[in-house]
C-alpha cells in the first residue's frame with residue numbers, strides 16, 4: 001500500500017466528534033500513516049493534544065492562527081511556549097498572515113507571527129504557515145528569521161517566483177482540494193512546475209472540499225483523491241508521488 005500523509009487536517013474540530021474513530025480507521029485502511037493537526041487558538045490545544053495522545057496517527061502542531069486575532073490574548077504567547085515545552089509538537093502552526101479577511105489588523109498579526117517565528121527558532125521546530133494576500137510580507141519576516149528550520153506553506157496559491165523564495169528558506173508547499181477544480185488552472189500549472197521534492201499533500205478538513213463535494217464536510221479520507229489528481233496533472237505515477245511527498249513531510253517534521 002502507498003504511504004500517505006495528510007500534512008494539514010483539523011481532525012480535532014467538532015465536525016469530527018461523532019465519527020472520529022471511524023474516519024481514522026478508514027484512513028488507516030487507505031494507507032495514511034500520519035495526520036498532522038495544527039492548532040488554531042489556545043482554547044483548542046488541550047483537546048487537540050488529547051486526541052493526539054490517544055491516536056498514534058495524529059500528530060500535533062501548536063500555534064495561534066492569524067484568522068482568530070479576536071480570540072488571542074497577550075498571555076497566549078507565554079502559554080504557547082509552555083505548551084511546546086510540555087508537549088513537543090512536530091511544528092509551530094498554524095501561524096502566518098491573513099490580509100484577505102483581516103486587513104485591518106496587519107500590525108497585530110505581524111507582531112504575533114514574528115513572535116511565533118522566534119519560538120520556532122528557539123525550539124528548533126519547523127512552522128506551518130497560513131498565508132493569504134500576504135506572501136511578500138511573510139517572506140520579509142522569514143528572510144530575517146535566521147536559524148529557522150523551514151516549514152510548510154499550507155494551501156499554497158502564490159506565484160512561482162514566491163515559491164522559489166520560500167524554497168530558499170527551506171519550505172515545502174501543501175496541495176489539497178483546491179487543485180481539483182477545473183477553473184484552478186493557474187494553481188494546477190504551479191503544482192506541475194514545482195519540484196516533487198517540495199510538495200506535501202493536505203486536506204485542511206473539515207474545510208476546503210474537493211470539486212464535486214462542495215457543501216460537504218471535507219475529510220482526510222480524501223487524500224487519495226488529491227494524490228490521484230496530482231498524478232494526472234503531473235503525468236507521474238501515484239506511487240512516486242505518494243512515496244516522495246510522504247518522505248518530504250516525514251523528513252521535515254521528523255516523524256517516526
Ligand SMILES: [Zn+2]
Nearest residue numbers: 008038094204
Ligand atoms: Zn488549517
